[in-house]
Amino acid sequence: MEKQEIIISSQHVSKSFGKQLVLNDITLEIFSGEIFGLLGPSGAGKTTLVKQLIGLDLPTGGENYIFQTRMPSLSIVERIGYMAQSDALYEELSAKENLEFFASLYGLTRKQRQNRIREVMEIVELSDHLHKLVSNYSGGMKRRLSLAIALLHEPELLILDEPTVGIDPVLRKSIWESFYELKKKGITIIVTTHVMDEAEKCDRLGMIRDGQLIAVGTPAELKNKTNSSTIEEAFLVYGGAES
């Protein structure tokens, strides 16, 4: 993993809403082709950081660079696939109509659209439900459709905010397998999660608590340094040392 190209670089990023400090001086580098997990409890600031990376939010201090370009930048946004915490689907439309709509936003031609829709629906195993109305989808299916939409325009960087919430273990495994497939193609993936065992599956982890980045490293490194057997224990050690 070392000596890789830096894809994302956050430099002393802070964010405050009024007096409340949500992100506190975060400096972080993410390399090309890795699966980077942002681990932390809800309210730690994961979503805020991720929104800044996609350009939906601005830091009150510091800068974020993606592909060596300072965010927000509309030309960079085209190279990122983003999946928000909420499913953000048009329930009154069918899955296909949703996919077609978002594919068109990224300027895919009719032919590209058809091919990509078929491909991404295979990845998330929803090919049989292409023509169903989204309002008839289950929570897990919606989540997977959201993921499919994020993959549509073949982004080089995927930013996924809690991608596996509400998805059963079998499907979660298959989704992670698709992440590894994407990684093989050289795609960089950032995943936020509050599930400790999911964190083990990432190449590297960033632990966030109360807006601070308390540790960065591979799951093995983090466990070794703290003499822990699980990521959860490691998190407790880093979190405890901080307070």
Added chain:
Amino acid sequence: MRIAALVIRILRQFIRDKRTMALMIVAPILVLTMLNLVFNGDDYEPKIGLVNVPEQIHSKLNLENATISDYQTNKHAKEDLVDKKLDGYVVFEQQSPYVFLEGSDPGVNGAVMKWVQAAFKPLQKNAPPTELDVNYLHGSSDMGQFDYFGPVLLGFFVFFFVFLIAGVSFLRERTTGTLERLLSSPLRRWEIVIGYIGGFGIFTILQAGIIVSFAIYVLHMLMEGAFGYVLLITLLLSLTALTLGIFLSSFANNELQMIQFIPIVAIPQIFFSGLFNLETISEWVSWIGPFTPLYYAADALRDVMVRGYGWKDIYLDLLVLTGFSALFIILNIFALKKYRKI
């Protein structure tokens, strides 16, 4: 116990949502006040012209409760009538007077006729009652109140529904997170606004077409002018409703709060758009009229449907409506900055 807990929870929610609470009290007060102002307004004082009235008759007439102008010729009086400076005029020819009315507002027609009868009473003391000959510039004695109110109501309902539906659907976009998703794509902010206008624009052409056709062909609303103009006016009006609805939706957190805009934004327009004669509404509120889009749409609709006018009489109204839309579009593009800075 569970019920009590529920009641307390609901009360707490109300207390948190100060806005809904305020609205539930303020809105009825507001609407009642408006109705009061409108219906307890002054009696309408007609503007009447007298043409060629012989001196000895003029001195005998009872000229109270009207604004009187004297004319030498029929032509000048008619010109002022067309310009709405007069509501009607009385012409004396060979002892038999006749009345000429502007005629588009049955309420005003009635006021003029009532005044004329009162004015001529002193004359009739020593003469047999003379039959008055009545002519109309627009409309006729068959014209009902609905024909006059119709165009305004037509405009209002188009405005109301487009406003509400556009507002709520944009609000949904925000609350379901799809707006965020749109903004995480390369879509520009102005593209979102224009996209909405396009989508709704097409829908409202259909909507306006159906409503206008229904009003004219089913309800037999008076229709003197061209159908195309009526469509154009309703389309421009719905565009202002759409852009205003989207803009205001950014100040609502849920559908209920969107509905709260109805008594604040939609209903008042109906009072100040000419449904009721603005001259009889207290002066301290009648100035609101020119600030409401419906005021211009209603004027244009009435010009076309009741008076049968064409382009040169309505283009100013259409221009103002377009201006309202342009203003709201720009405000929308800025309002979206809240969600993405570029």
